[in-house]
Amino acid sequence: MKSDLPKVLHPVGGRAMLDWAIAAARAVGAARVVVVAGAHSPAVGAHVEKALGTGAIAIQDPPLGTAHAVRAAEAALAGFEGDIVILYGDAPFIPPERIEAMFALRAARGGIAVLGFEARDSAGYGRLIVDGDGALERIVEHKDANEAERAVTLCNSGVLCADARVLFQLLSLVKNENSKGEYYLTDLVGLGRSAGFATHVLVGAESDAMGVNSRVELAAAEAAFQQRARMAAMEAGVTLIDPGSVFFSHDTEIANDVTIEPNVFFGPGVKIAKGARIKAFCHIEGAEIGEGAQIGPSARLRPGTKLGAGVKIGNFVEIKNAIFGEKAQASHLTYVGDADIGARANLGCGTITCNYDGFNKHRTTIGEDAFIGSDTALVAPVKVGDRAYTGSGSVITKDVPDDALAVARGRQHVLEGWAKKFREKKRKAKEAK
Numbered sequence: 147m148k149s150d151l152p153k154v155l156h157p158v159g160g161r162a163m164l165d166w167a168i169a170a171a172r173a174v175g176a177a178r179v180v181v182v183a184g185a186h187s188p189a190v191g192a193h194v195e196k197a198l199g200t201g202a203i204a205i206q207d208p209p210l211g212t213a214h215a216v217r218a219a220e221a222a223l224a225g226f227e228g229d230i231v232i233l234y235g236d237a238p239f240i241p242p243e244r245i246e247a248m249f250a251l252r253a254a255r256g257g258i259a260v261l262g263f264e265a266r267d268s269a270g271y272g273r274l275i276v277d278g279d280g281a282l283e284r285i286v287e288h289k290d291a292n293e294a295e296r297a298v299t300l301c302n303s304g305v306l307c308a309d310a311r312v313l314f315q316l317l318s319l320v321k322n323e324n325s326k327g328e329y330y331l332t333d334l335v336g337l338g339r340s341a342g343f344a345t346h347v348l349v350g351a352e353s354d355a356m357g358v359n360s361r362v363e364l365a366a367a368e369a370a371f372q373q374r375a376r377m378a379a380m381e382a383g384v385t386l387i388d389p390g391s392v393f394f395s396h397d398t399e400i401a402n403d404v405t406i407e408p409n410v411f412f413g414p415g416v417k418i419a420k421g422a423r424i425k426a427f428c429h430i431e432g433a434e435i436g437e438g439a440q441i442g443p444s445a446r447l448r449p450g451t452k453l454g455a456g457v458k459i460g461n462f463v464e465i466k467n468a469i470f471g472e473k474a475q476a477s478h479l480t481y482v483g484d485a486d487i488g489a490r491a492n493l494g495c496g497t498i499t500c501n502y503d504g505f506n507k508h509r510t511t512i513g514e515d516a517f518i519g520s521d522t523a524l525v526a527p528v529k530v531g532d533r534a535y536t537g538s539g540s541v542i543t544k545d546v547p548d549d550a551l552a553v554a555r556g557r558q559h560v561l562e563g564w565a566k567k568f569r570e571k572k573r574k575a576k577e578a579k
Contacts, residue, residue, distance in 0.1 A: 147359075147360065147361060147364070148361070151189070152187045152189050152190050153235075153236055153358065153359070154190060154235030154236055155189060155190065155193060156358070156364055158238050158358075158364070158367045158368050158371050158396075159238075159368070159371040159372075159375070159394065159395055159396035160395035160396055160397075160413055160414040161395070161396040161397075161414070162193065163235055163236055163237075163238045163358060163367075164181065164190070164193065164194075164235040165197065166238035166239070166240075166396075167233040167234065167235055167237070167238065167240070168181070168197060168198065170233060170240055170241070170242050170245060171231075171233065171245075173242035174231075174242050174245045174246055174249070176231075177226070177228065178222075178223060178226055179198055179202055180202055180203070180204055180219045180222045180223060181194045181198070181202055181203055181204070181235070182204045182205075182206050182215045182216070182218050182219050183203060183204070183205060183206070184205070184206055184207065184209050185205050185206070185207035185208075190203075190235075191203045191205070201222065202222070203222075204218045204219040204221070204222045205218065206218040210322070210327075210328055210329055211322065211326070211328030211329040211330055211331075212304070212328075212329070212330060212331035212332075213317055213320040213329035213330055213331045213333065213334070214328070214329040215331075216232060216313070216317060216331060217314070217317050217318075217329075220314050220317075223310060226310050227310060227311070228309070228310060229249055229252060229307055229308070229309060229310070230307070230308060230309075230310045230313050231245055231248060231249070231305065231306070231307045232304070232305060232306045232307075232331070233245075233305060234304055234305070234357065236357050236358045236359065237303070237304070237305075237355060237356065237357045237358075238356075238358070238367060238371075239353060239354055239355075239356050239367070239370070239371075240261070240303070240305055240354055240355070241350075241354060244261060244305075244348070244350045244354055245305075245307075247348055248261060248305070248307040248348050249307065251307075251346055251348055252307055252308070252309075252346075255344055255346060256343070256344055257308075257338065257343040257344030257345055257346060258282075258306065258307070258308045258312070258334060258335065258338045258343055258344070258345045258346070259306070259307040259308070259346045259347075259348055260274065260282055260285070260302065260303075260305070260306050260307075260335065260345070260346070260347055260348070261303040261304075261305035261306070261307075261347075261348050261350050261354070261355070262274045262300050262301060262302060262303060262347045262348070262349050262350070263300075263301055263303055263349060263350050263351060263352045263354065263355050264299050264300060264301070264349065264352065265299050265300075265301045265352055266352065268288075268296070268298070268299050268301050269288065270288050271288060271301035271302060272285050272286060272287045272288060272301065272302035272304075272332055273285070273286045273288070273291055273295050273296065273298040273300065273301060273302070274298070274300045274301065274302055274347055275295060275298065276300070276347060280347070281344065281345055281346065282335055282345040282346060282347045283335075283339070283345070284335055284336045284339075285302050285332035285333075285335050285336075286332075287324075287330070287332065289325060290324065290325065300347070300349070301355075302332065303350065303354065303355035304331070304355075305355075306331060306334065308334070308338075312338075312343065313334075316334050316337045316338055316341065317334070319337050320333045320334070320337065321333070353370060356370060371394075371396075372393060372394060375394035375398065376389040376390075376392060376394070379394070379398075379400055379406075382400070382402060383401075383402030383403060384400050384401075384402065384403075384404050384405075384406065385403075385404070385405040385406065386406050387405070387406070387407050387408055388407075388408035388409075391408045391409045391410070392406050392408070392409075392410050392411075392412075393410070393411045393412060394412050395412050395413055395414045395415075395416065395431075396414070397414055397415065397416075398412045398416050399416065399417040399418065400416075400417075400418045401418060401419050401420040401421075401422075401437075402420060403420050403421045404418050404419075404420065404421065404422050404423070404424070405422075405423045405424070406423075406424045407423075407424060407425045407426040407442070407443070408426050408427075409426050409427045410424050410426065410427070410428050410429075410430070410442075411428070411429045411430070412430050412431065413429075413430065413431025413432065414431060414432065415431060415432035415433070415449065416430050416431060416432070416433055416434075416435075417433075417434045417435070418434075418435045419434075419435060419436050419437040419438075419439070419455070420437050420438075421437050421438040422435050422436070422437065422438060422439045422440070422441065423439075423440050423441070424441045424442060425440070425441060425442030425443040425444075425445075426442060426443045426444070427442065427443050427444040428441055428442040428443065428444065428445045428446070428447070429445075429446045429447075430445075430446075430447040431447070431448060431449060432447075432448065432449025432450060432451065433447040433448070433449070433450075433451035433452070433453070433465075434451070434452045434453065435447075435453050435457075436453050436454045436455040436456070436457060436472070437455040437456070438455055438456050439453050439454075439455065439456060439457045439458070439459070440457075440458045440459070441453075441459045442459070442460070442461065443461050444461045444462055445459050445460065445461065445462070445463045445464070445465075446463070446464045446465070447459070447464075447465050448464065448465065448466035448467070449466070449467065450466060450467030450468070451465045451466065451467070451468055451469075452468075452469045452470070453465075453470045454469075454470055454471050454472040454473070454474065454489065455472045455473070456472055456473040457470045457471075457472070457473065457474050457475065458473075458474075458475035458476075458477060459475070459476055459477075460475075460476065460477035460478040460480075461477075461478050461479075462478060462479050462480075463476050463477075463478065463479070463480045463481075463482070464480075464481045464482070464483075465481075465482045465483070466482070466483040466484070467483060467484050467485075467507075468482045468483060468484065468485040468486070468487065468499075469485075469486050469487065470487045471487060471488045471489030471490070471491070471514065472489045472490070473489060473490045474487045474488065474489060474490060474491045474492070474493075475491075475492055475493065476493040476497065477493075477495065478495050479495050479496050480493050480494075480495065480496065480497045480498070481497075481498050481499065482497070482499050482510075483499050483501040483502075483507075484499065484501040484507050484508065484509045484510065484526065485499045485501070485509060485510040485511070485512065485526075486509065486510070486511045486512070487512045488512055488513045488514035488515065488516060488532065489514045489515070490514060490515045491512050491513065491514065491515060491516040491517070491518070492516075492517050492518065493512075493518045494517075494518055494519050494520035494521070494522065494538065495520045495521070496520050496521040496522070497518050497520070497521075497522050497523075497524070498522070498523045498524065499524050499526060500523055500524060500525045500526060501526045507526075508526035508527040509526055509527055510524045510526045510527070510528055510529075510530075511528075511529040511530070512524075512529075512530045513529075513530060513531045513532035513533065513534060513548065514532045514533070515532060515533045516530050516531070516532065516533060516534050516535070517534075517535045517536070518530065518535075518536050519535065519536045519537050519538035519539070519540065520538045520539070521538055521539045521540075522536045522537075522538065522539070522540050522541075522542060523540070523541045523542065524536075524542045525541065525542065525543045528542055528543065528544065528545060528546075529545045529546070530542065530545075530546045530552070531545075531546055531547050531548035531549070531550065532548045532549070533548060533549045534546045534547065534548060534549060534550050534551070534552070535550070535551045535552070536551075536552050536553070536554075537551065537552065537553035537554070537555065539555045540552060540553055540554040540555050541554050541555070542554055
């Protein structure tokens with residue numbers, strides 16, 4: 147990856163690739179989840195500890211192959227009885243239903259189950275060699291395969307499912323007699339057959355097994371995710387005017403009859419209710435958007451934003467950690483941070499909530515049906531009451547009562563004829579030079 151960031155922490159769909167595997171394990175109800183990481187990747191350990199707790203990380207040191215990696219998890223799984231499935235932190239798209247199918251296959255037929263796929267281009271993949279009855283005979287790495295074996299298109303995803311006791315029993319028998327001197331997990335199939343265990347292949351989709359080993363493959367994985375997300379949204383009743391220019395996150399939730407215009411980006415944590423419209427060039431993350439709301443164009447909604455039904459947020463408006471009541475609006479050129487905006491309140495052009503004093507954030511409260519005049523600066527903490535007004539160009543530093551008008555600006559003075567006299571004075575000075 148040519149990166150200081152460990153490969154498995156690079157994101158796809160706004161989520162670290164490793165977290166896709168963890169999410170799949172959780173989705174199938176895994177009783178235990180253990181992540182094996184190298185000693186050279188403390189960032190992975192810290193990430194796992196935050197997500198799963200201190201007992202969920204196992205260190206492989208030194209890294210001596212895939213079988214050696216799984217053995218590194220043996221102590222963390224001490225006392226566990228049941229099926230173990232092995233997933234990969236750089237293969238984000240193994241679907242939970244495929245894991246469930248592997249559990250079902252083992253429940254019905256016992257032994258060891260391996261997830262395979264038919265590859266359009268099998269170069270580089272391990273081959274799954276099956277016997278005449280369809281049982282898995284062995285797995286051959288591409289570099290170790292002969293010409294006949296390389297002609298096989300049924301390939302190994304690396305995902306394997308077995309009983310815990312059997313798994314670790316067979317792992318103890320794996321040798322490193324290969325070109326790389328590593329302990330291969332794929333050897334479990336041959337060892338299992340020799341020990342009398344049934345060996346099976348579950349065939350999934352090639353897209354399930356997409357792995358990432360470079361920035362190019364990371365971009366391909368992101369493109370694959372976005373294509374799936376766009377199709378799923380449209381099939382669920384969302385209108386995407388230009389699907390290819392809309393980018394989703396792994397957890398984006400959009401109700402039916404929402405319309406999304408071109409060039410919209412959704413970061414993690416976005417929920418959009420029915421009938422809303424997201425106009426072009428919006429950037430939205432960590433926000434909840436109510437039914438029938440109108441957003442944009444060119445609006446930015448940051449984490450903590452909650453917009454009620456019928457809210458209107460216009461062009462070049464930024465909102466952060468703020469709650470808007472029903473039908474409140476900020477139509478253009480406004481910043482609202484750390485604020486509570488009452489229903490039907492109107493924020494004029496250029497409104498700013500001055501929420502940060504250089505050390506702490508403070509909150510602004512604007513009441514229902516309030517009207518904030520254009521170019522008003524609200525210095526938090528401050529409250530504007532229900533149905534109150536602020537005069538355009540005001541700097542509001544004190545609370546405004548209900549139904550009041552607050553004006554905080556210098557009084558206007560008009561000096562008639564001043565401009566003409568000023569111009570004449572300047573003209574004469576220039577002529578004198």
